[in-house]
Amino acid sequence: MELDSLLSLVDRAQEMARRYDATYFEVRAQLDVSDGLFMRNGVVEAFSLDSTSGISVRMLVNGGLGFASTNRPDSLSSMIEEAYKNALAASKVGKKVALSRESFGRTEFSSPYRVDPMEVPVDEKVEYMKSVDSPAAERGIAARVLWLLSSRSVVHFVNSEGAEVKGDVRRVTLMVRLTHISGAGATQEFTQPGGSGGWEIVDGWRLDEKVAYLSDSMKERLEKGVPAPRGVKVDVIVGPQVAGLIAHESTGHPYEADRILGREAAQAGESFVKPYMLGQRIGSPAVTVIDDPTIPGSYGFYLYDHEGVRARPRALMREGLINEFLHNRETAAEMGVSSNAAARANRFDREPIVRMANTYIAPGDVSVEELIEGVSEGVYLKRFMEWNIDDRRYNQRYVGSEAYAIRGGRLAEPVLNPVLEVTTPAFYMSVDAVAKDLEFEAATCGKGDPGQGVPVWTGGPSVRLRGVGLGGT
Amino acid sequence: MFHEESIGLAERILQLAQARGADDVAVHVVSNGARQVRFSNSSVDVVKTWIETLVEVQIALDRRVAVVSTTSPPEERSLEGFVERAFERLKRVPARDVYVPLPEGPFDYPVIQGTYDPRLEEAQEELVDAAKEGIDSALAEGAERVAGVVRSYAGHECLLTSGGAEVCERFSRVNMEVRALVDDEATGHGVTCSRSLDGLDPRRAGSEAGRDAVLASKVVDLPAGRHNAAFWWSAMTTLLGVFGSMASGLRALMQMTPYVDKLGQRVGTELVTIVDDPLIDGGYASRSFDLEGLPTRRNVIIEGGVLKTLLHNRLTAAHFRVRSTANAGWVFPRPWFLTMSPGDRTEGEILEDLGRGVVVRNATYLRFQNYRTGDFSAVIRDGVFLVEGGEIKGEVRGLRLSENVLRLLSNVYAVGRETRQMTHWWAEFGPPVVTPVIAVRDVAFTAATA
Structure with a gap:
């Protein structure tokens, strides 16, 4: 589902949910997109582009909690009915669920960014990964696996108690796994910096220096450990x-x-x-x-x-x-x-x-x-x-x-x-x-x-x- | 989504990708209706329903490979954008050093019986009833409280490739885990799983969990150290998952498995035969095709203790100059449905042969210190029993399994005759399995030193 059409479903879902005799309901539309680059020993094995989007409803009926979701706009009505039925079924055999009293309002938040990590050209990301891989390659580390993941998560949440929250968070992370082999010995290391915001956060990681350090450390312990x-x-x-x-x-x-x-x-x-x-x-x-x-x-x-x-x-x-x-x-x-x-x-x-x-x-x-x-x-x-x-x-x-x-x-x-x-x-x-x-x-x-x-x-x-x-x- | 829709969608994506000059395209569409009942403290917490639709496309262009996925079937008007986004990025990815095209058909797919039960499309009350039966059965054995989950899945899965594969299969699955507690630390675990509603056995899962929780409430001492040990079905689900998934060809290329350079060599005792067998009728994870379009097949990974093959997709196979074993996931080759061949011992005989030893009912949270050497440890729980003279004496608390993959396989001295089809919620390494109980000599157990 495209973001605009997904978010437009929230009001409709809310209206439909009101027709049921639930003591509480919430509607959450959520879009999660990511792109990933998987590099082994300096070569890109694959590039991935993933998207997960849809809408869910959680309902409380007679103390029973029901949850249902869909990724199809045409099944919004049946999804809400399903959540109601699930809550009803839980109420007959389950414990009585209650929710704490909270104060709600309408608000928005996001992770500030300068360069959208989802819009950075792939070749620029590959160059960055190579700059991280090189210090290990130069030091003779036998197996280097890097996985760069850029993502964005957009949420639009409403509930029957007046809450409306819109969130939009971008993230970047790079997983690095190294294996050094010397004779019959082998040792491994793993590191994963990450953060929310824009592509600019990778500059603060100084990951090339860290990979060089980890490579030297692995060699030292196989020689002298x-x-x-x-x-x-x-x-x-x-x-x-x-x-x-x-x-x-x-x-x-x-x-x-x-x-x-x-x-x-x-x-x-x-x-x-x-x-x-x-x-x-x-x-x-x-x-x-x-x-x-x-x-x-x-x-x-x-x-x-x-x-x-x-x-x-x-x-x-x-x-x-x-x-x-x-x-x-x-x-x-x-x-x-x-x-x-x-x-x-x-x-x-x-x-x-x-x-x-x-x-x-x-x-x-x-x-x-x-x-x-x-x-x-x-x-x-x-x-x-x-x-x-x-x-x-x-x-x-x-x-x-x-x-x-x-x-x-x-x-x-x-x-x-x-x-x-x-x-x-x-x-x-x-x-x-x-x-x-x-x-x-x-x-x-x-x-x-x-x-x-x-x-x-x-x-x-x-x-x-x-x-x-x-x-x- | 009906499977005709799925194939139609796959055809349109394939045509769009080919029109843009793709060398190879594979489109995978899965539509899955999932239901779940979760319970704890002997009471249902929540009933959930969700529809999972997954559209995955692998596109290759000039030795570059992209995998694009979405959980929302693209609407007709946005299909071109969906494909275009992949191409825009793919053109900027460096070429791979090794590339071979998708397998070319025609393909003759195996027919596997007993993999779809239409009743699981709509089962809701049945799952709630199963939860109640599991809870009641555990309580009847003496459990004080019971937690667990019942899950069902039903739908279809289709694959279309530029190599000529066009295949769809319906599937259904239902499984249940029951965890019974007598106090905070005395727990038992039961599992039942099937492709059909009739195959689910909540009573057995609940009873076994309840019985073990009661047995575990009697605590005995056993120091950390090396002991003979028998790994029961749930523990074996985790261990067999590791033994089998370590055969992935990509793991070997990444130096992330102890099987590197071990092909043709002995890695276990003669009692160890492990097969990836997705062709079993009614098998929980049986399937007829891999994601590159090849018909699945039975692959003997370890036979009589000797490592016979790694598991490959077309790209890892090319690295090793062999043929694909039809284990293609999108990037990682993986086992589909691991089986370990049964032995000749009853569970009673395995207990008797242990001498003074340990029975491990369940293992989770398995983490490697070194994938290349195979050193790992795992949390053991839900019944870690001291056995003497063929009898369970009570539970030993605070032990941890601290071992090595190759050492475990090389110390297997007995294999049970009863195999069970099993799933495990903690499935970081492996797929569902069919496994016997095994007994292993001199297994290392450690404990907290402070």
Whole structure:
């Protein structure tokens, strides 16, 4: 559906939805377009141009929640009827859903840009990718895979309580995956800068320099790396990339109220965090974790969520205390609070569910060098490849790619695949200092059924942990 | 959208692309009506319906390749713009180093029975009833609360190529996952899936999930380390997906698989035979054509432990100087429907042979430290049981599977005789599967050190 004709359907859908005896309805028209370039070892394997557009309705009838969507203007009426029937069916066997009371109005937001990333000529993008690939090629990195994605998401949302929100966000991201092979050894790296706005944001990434750095680091560790310590308690400093992932996985996800309430139990799981734990200590006073959709230029940027609620920064953990959960209107009502605008849907035919945006450990005021100087024997786990965390978000594992031994307050030789396998409270309670080198990476966070990948930033500074164990295998 | 409409749309797009001088064109149109019932805390949360229409076009021009897709069928007046946008950009893309044209027909497509049940076009109450039956069955086994999802899909899929392929097939699928909980940590998981409504078995899925959740509520100790382990059907859905998808030819070119340079070599024990078989009648993921127009076929990936083939589309096949295996997705060759050949052991015999070992019911969140070497770890859940003397003693908590693809395959010492058709919500690596239970010697399990 073309954008204009899609947006023109919103009023019609709203009029049709009013004819049903729903206690609440919302209409969301959404267009997501993207173009992608997939390059392997300097050669473009394929170019892609994708478009997803349509309209959805969510209805609340007798406490039952129904959702339906269509991508065809001629089936608008049947789509709304379907949503009503679904809500009715849910009301007969389901729980009674309520939505939190919010104040709504008419508003618009967008991501400012100078050069529309969707309009940049393909050959200019290819040249940029080659400039990123070249430093790795020149250093003999055997396999280089780059995927550049430019996208635009346009949303027009209305609901039966007076909300009308128009959003228009452009994004750019570049995924880089490198494999270095030397003799029988192989090592890999991954990085993904990204942000919202125009094509001009790629200039700030200085990705050619980063790829050169990563290539040199991979070569160095295959030549000089020694096995990482196993089964010992040492001090560990995790770098910004690792800290950002930890903030996302072990604070962001377990603080999603739908997980806490059990709605995701079938697949993604629940949470070790319970409603009564608000205000309890989970980490040292050095740790504050924020999720903030409103950061200008961020990959997870938005100012109003997909339920029309105004976004704001959310301090999930403040100085080690559990401070706030992530809510949509359904979970907020169930816990007796207001929504904090965490409802997101990645395309028109998905229901909005509780999601993160840009989750990060707040920076401290010391330098990385000062963190290192304070370690007599330990490991600097600067970057990772492997990670996972259990479905309660309690027991997690991060295996380093770039990592170094620390001796006498100084970085020493590279160490191979150090394993940090730790519980969430043990990680956060062992933090004694946080540096000021805050960095963000882009990521696509997966959740929901059908699966919804949404753009997020994960962020953090270097973080020092005292006396944690390094695991094995 | 009716399939006549889909073919008509595909024909118009093909003509427009050819008129602009395209060397090769493939148009894929999918129309899918999807329904879903999600439940948690033993109660339905939401009932959803959505219509998925997907129009995908691969266009090749002077050794350049573009893939264009839209979820909205372009209206007649905007068709030219849809094609033109692809051409505008394609002309600015550098040429590929290796290119071969789309396969030329005529093609003789296999006829696969039992892949469409018209009742799944309209099933709504039936899905709600299935959810209730799954919930009740789990509760009857002793579960305290039950979560899950029932999904149905019905529609058609058509492909038209400049190589002469013109094929359409109707499909329907229904599947259900049930997760039963006794407390926060004692969980069980059950799956049922089919191409027809009658093939869905919510009672079994619910009962198995409920039974395992109750078994998991008794906690026993087992230290991290190496233990013999048996991977049950849900765990195998994830693992077999990895074993099979690592055979993608593009993964080999990207150095993203441990199978690089292993063709013809032993990668597993003689008990390991893995086949991509999209020709099974009634198979959940069976299909008759790939996206380049080739008729699908049975590909033996690993036979008796020896890696026999990688999976190719025409472009990766050209890199390796072999023929396509009819596994073309648009860019990535991929398995369609992985099967592992059954062995001769009953599940009871596998438990007895374990000695003091571990049964892993489910595995998710599998992530690689190094795709090239095959080192990975995965979260294991929904029943990680200590077995002694052929009996389940209780659940071991906090373990993680920390292994290597080749080491796992090389330590398989028993394979179960019962195979199950399975799907898994966590399907980052693989398609649906038909899998037995397997037993593996000296599997590495790790745990948090703090």
